Amino acid sequence: MADWSASGESPEYLFWVGCAGSFDDRQKKVTRAFCEILQKVGITFAVLGKEEACTGDPARRAGNEFLFQMQANANVQVLNMYGVKKIITTCPHCFNTLKNEYPALGGNYEVIHHSQLLATLIQEGKIKSNGTSEEIAYHDSCYLGRANGVYEAPREIILGLQKELKELKSCKTNGLCCGAGGAQVFKEPEAGAIDMQVRRANEIVESGAKKVAIGCPFCMVMLQDGLNKTGKEKEIQLIDLAELVQQTM
Amino acid sequence: MITWVSSIIFIALLLSMGQRIVKRFKLIAQTIHLTQPLYIQDHPKERLNRMMRLAFGQQKMFDKPLVALFHLFIYLGFILINIKVLEIIIDGIFGTHRIFASILGSFYPFLINFFEILSGLVFVACIFFFIRRALLPIKRFQHPDLNGFPRKDAFTILGIEMILMLALWTMNACDALLQQAGNEHYPLVGQFIISQNFIPLFTHFSIETIHLIERIAWWFHITGILSFALYVTYSKHLHIFFAFPATYFSNLSKYGTMQSMPSVEFEVKNMLGLPTDPNFTPNPNQKFGAKDVFDLHIKNALDAYSCTECGRCTEQCPANNSGRKLSPRKIMMATRDRLEDVGKVLEQNKGNWVDDGKALLNDYISGEELRACTTCQACLQACPIELNPLDIILQMRRFQIMELSDAPNEWNLMFNNLETNQAPWKFNPNDRLNWATEQ
Numbered sequence: 280m281a282d283w284s285a286s287g288e289s290p291e292y293l294f295w296v297g298c299a300g301s302f303d304d305r306q307k308k309v310t311r312a313f314c315e316i317l318q319k320v321g322i323t324f325a326v327l328g329k330e331e332a333c334t335g336d337p338a339r340r341a342g343n344e345f346l347f348q349m350q351a352n353a354n355v356q357v358l359n360m361y362g363v364k365k366i367i368t369t370c371p372h373c374f375n376t377l378k379n380e381y382p383a384l385g386g387n388y389e390v391i392h393h394s395q396l397l398a399t400l401i402q403e404g405k406i407k408s409n410g411t412s413e414e415i416a417y418h419d420s421c422y423l424g425r426a427n428g429v430y431e432a433p434r435e436i437i438l439g440l441q442k443e444l445k446e447l448k449s450c451k452t453n454g455l456c457c458g459a460g461g462a463q464v465f466k467e468p469e470a471g472a473i474d475m476q477v478r479r480a481n482e483i484v485e486s487g488a489k490k491v492a493i494g495c496p497f498c499m500v501m502l503q504d505g506l507n508k509t510g511k512e513k514e515i516q517l518i519d520l521a522e523l524v525q526q527t528m
Numbered sequence: 529m530i531t532w533v534s535s536i537i538f539i540a541l542l543l544s545m546g547q548r549i550v551k552r553f554k555l556i557a558q559t560i561h562l563t564q565p566l567y568i569q570d571h572p573k574e575r576l577n578r579m580m581r582l583a584f585g586q587q588k589m590f591d592k593p594l595v596a597l598f599h600l601f602i603y604l605g606f607i608l609i610n611i612k613v614l615e616i617i618i619d620g621i622f623g624t625h626r627i628f629a630s631i632l633g634s635f636y637p638f639l640i641n642f643f644e645i646l647s648g649l650v651f652v653a654c655i656f657f658f659i660r661r662a663l664l665p666i667k668r669f670q671h672p673d674l675n676g677f678p679r680k681d682a683f684t685i686l687g688i689e690m691i692l693m694l695a696l697w698t699m700n701a702c703d704a705l706l707q708q709a710g711n712e713h714y715p716l717v718g719q720f721i722i723s724q725n726f727i728p729l730f731t732h733f734s735i736e737t738i739h740l741i742e743r744i745a746w747w748f749h750i751t752g753i754l755s756f757a758l759y760v761t762y763s764k765h766l767h768i769f770f771a772f773p774a775t776y777f778s779n780l781s782k783y784g785t786m787q788s789m790p791s792v793e794f795e796v797k798n799m800l801g802l803p804t805d806p807n808f809t810p811n812p813n814q815k816f817g818a819k820d821v822f823d824l825h826i827k828n829a830l831d832a833y834s835c836t837e838c839g840r841c842t843e844q845c846p847a848n849n850s851g852r853k854l855s856p857r858k859i860m861m862a863t864r865d866r867l868e869d870v871g872k873v874l875e876q877n878k879g880n881w882v883d884d885g886k887a888l889l890n891d892y893i894s895g896e897e898l899r900a901c902t903t904c905q906a907c908l909q910a911c912p913i914e915l916n917p918l919d920i921i922l923q924m925r926r927f928q929i930m931e932l933s934d935a936p937n938e939w940n941l942m943f944n945n946l947e948t949n950q951a952p953w954k955f956n957p958n959d960r961l962n963w964a965t966e967q
C-alpha cells in the first residue's frame with residue numbers, strides 16, 4: 280500500500296490478507312490463489328504488508344476488550360491514513376470485524392468477502408469455467424453466514440463454475456460450527472464428548488461429499504483436523520473458494 | 529342477600545389476587561431495573577415492526593408450522609378469552625349473570641360460540657403439547673436443563689389450561705339446563721357448540737344440584753384464572769408479556785457484532801493519543817464486563833424473563849451438541865434464577881439490595897460454560913424471538929479476562945503474541961509478506 284501511496288495512485292481494493300492468510304501455510308496458498316485471480320482479471324489491489332495487524336477479533340471474543348481496542352484503533356489509523364475505501368478479505372472473521380465493528384471506532388469502509396467478488400466476476404463473465412463438472416459441497420462459516428447473511432455468493436460460485444452443488448445436512452442458517460470461533464481455535468476445547476470439528480467432519484463423511492468448498496481459514500484448519508481424526512483425509516478434499524475458481528481458470 | 533354476600537366475597541378475592549399480582553410485577557420491574565440502563569430511542573419503526581413480526585406475529589415459530597399453529601391457538605385463546613373474563617368479573621361484582629347478553633343481544637351467542645370453539649382448539653393444543661413433551665423423543669425436552677421445577681412448570685401450565693377449559697364447558701352446559709328450567713337469573717342465550725355435548729352428563733341431576741355445579745364451576749373458573757395469572761409471574765409463561773419489550777429493544781445490528789465498551793475505548797484512545805469522545809466522562813469505579821446481573825444490561829434481564837425454556841437454542845448449540853457443559857438455554861434460565869433470587873433479597877429487606885454473597889458468575893454460571901462458546905450465533909438464529917444468550921456470555925467473558933485475568937494459558941500466549949507480533953501466533957511481523965515470495 281505504501282508503494283501505491285508513494286506513486287500517487289490508488290488501487291481498487293485493499294486486500295486484507297489477515298493473520299492466517301499471512302502466516303498459516305495452508306492459507307498462504309489461498310492468499311496466492313486469490314491474488315492470481317485478481318491479477319488475471321485485472322483488478323488492482325494493494326496489501327498493507329507489515330503495516331497490517333490482527334483485527335483484534337480473537338482478543339475481543341475471548342473477552343480482552345483492551346487488546347481489541349489497541350489493535351483495532353491502530354488499524355483504523357493506518358487504513359484512514361491511506362484513505363482506504365474498499366477492503367476485500369478472504370477471512371470471515373476479519374470481514375465481520377472490519378465491516379461491522381470498525382465503524383464504531385471511526386473506520387468506515389466498504390468491506391466484502393472474496394466470495395462476493397468472485398461470484399460477481401463469474402456472473403459478469405469475467406471468470407469463465409473450463410473445469411470439469413464435479414460435485415462440490417459447501418460448508419457455511421458462522422461469521423459469513425449467520426453473522427452477515429452471506430449464504431448465496433459461495434453457492435453462486437460453485438454453480439457458476441458449472442459444478443454440482445451438494446448441500447450438507449446442516450447448512451445455511453442451520454450451518455454447523457467447525458468449533459474455531461470465539462477464540463476457541465487458540466486453546467484446547469473444554470471437556471466434552473466429541474470435538475466439534477469431528478462432529479462436522481462426520482457429517483461431511485456421511486453426506487458422501489468428496490470435495491468441500493470453504494471460505495474461512497479457520498474452518499479450513501478445524502475441518503482438516505476433523506477429517507484427519509476420522510481417518511478420511513485421503514478421500515475428502517477441502518478447498519477454498521478462491522482455489523476452486525483458480526483451478527478452473 | 530346471597531348475591532350480596534357473594535359479591536363481597538368476589539370483590540375480596542379479586543382485590544387480594546389483584547394486589548398479589550401487581551406486587552409480583554412491581555418486584556420484577558424493580559429487579560430488572562437494578563441492571564444497567566440502556567437508552568434506546570432509535571429506529572422506532574423498525575423496532576415496532578420487529579416486535580409485531582416476532583412477538584405478536586410469531587413469525588419464526590412458523591419454521592415448525594404444526595407446532596406454531598397449536599401455539600397460536602393457545603395464544604389467541606389467552607388473549608380473546610379475556611373478554612369473557614371481563615364479563616365474569618362484572619357479573620361477580622354486581623351479582624348479575626351474563627351481563628353482556630343484554631348488551632350484545634343476538635351477537636352474544638355468536639361470541640360465546642366463538643369462545644367455545646377457541647377453547648376447544650386450546651384444549652386440543654394442550655393435549656398435543658402434553659404428548660409431545662411427555663412421550664415423544666425430543667431431546668430438548670428431556671434435556672437436564674429442565675430437571676426440577678422447569679419441567680414441572682411446563683406440565684402444570686398445560687394442566688391448568690385444560691382444567692380451566694373443562695370448567696368453562698361445565699359452566700355453560702349447566703347454564704343451558706338452568707335456562708331450560710326457566711330460572712330467570714339465567715338469560716335465554718341457548719346452547720353452545722362444545723358445551724352442549726356435556727349436557728347429558730348433568731340431565732339426571734336435580735335442578736338444585738345443577739345450579740350448585742354451575743356455581744362451583746363458575747367460582748372454580750374465575751379463581752383458577754386469577755391464580756393462573758399469579759402463577760404465570762413465577763413461570764416461564766411470563767414470555768407472553770416480556771416477549772414484547774424484549775423484541776422491541778433488541779440489538780438491531782447483525783448477530784455477530786459485538787458492542788464497543790466506551791470506557792475501554794476512551795482509555796485506549798487516550799493511550800494512543802487519538803481524539804476521544806468529548807461527551808464521555810470516565811467512571812473511576814468502572815467494572816469491566818459482567819460478574820453479576822447488576823452489570824448486565826436491562827435487555828439481558830428482559831431476555832431472561834422472556835425465555836420460554838423451549839431449548840431451540842440449545843438444540844442448535846454446537847458446544848452443547850458435542851457434550852460441553854454450555855447450554856444457551858441454561859444461560860438464560862440461570863440469569864433469570866439470579867434475578868429472581870435478587871428479587872427475594874429485595875422483598876426481605878424492604879426493597880433494598882443487601883449483598884447475599886453470591887454472583888451470577890460461578891454461583892449460577894461457571895467459567896467452563898462461558899469458555900465453551902464458539903460465538904457461532906446458532907442460538908440467536910434458533911430462538912423464536914431472537915433472545916441473546918451470547919451477549920450475556922461475552923459480557924461475562926470480559927469480566928473473567930479483564931477483571932480476574934482468568935484465562936487459559938493458551939489464551940494468555942495468544943494475547944502476548946497479539947501485543948508483540950500483531951498476530952495471534954508467534955511469527956515475526958516482518959515476515960507478514962513472505963507468502964508473496966514463497967511458492
Ligand code: SF4
Nearest residue numbers: 845901902904905907
Ligand atoms: S453462540 Fe455459543 S451458546 Fe450460542 S449456539 Fe454458538 S456456541 Fe452455543
Ligand code: SF4
Nearest residue numbers: 835836838839841911
Ligand atoms: S433463549 Fe429462546 S430458543 Fe432458547 S430456550 Fe429461551 S426462548 Fe427458547
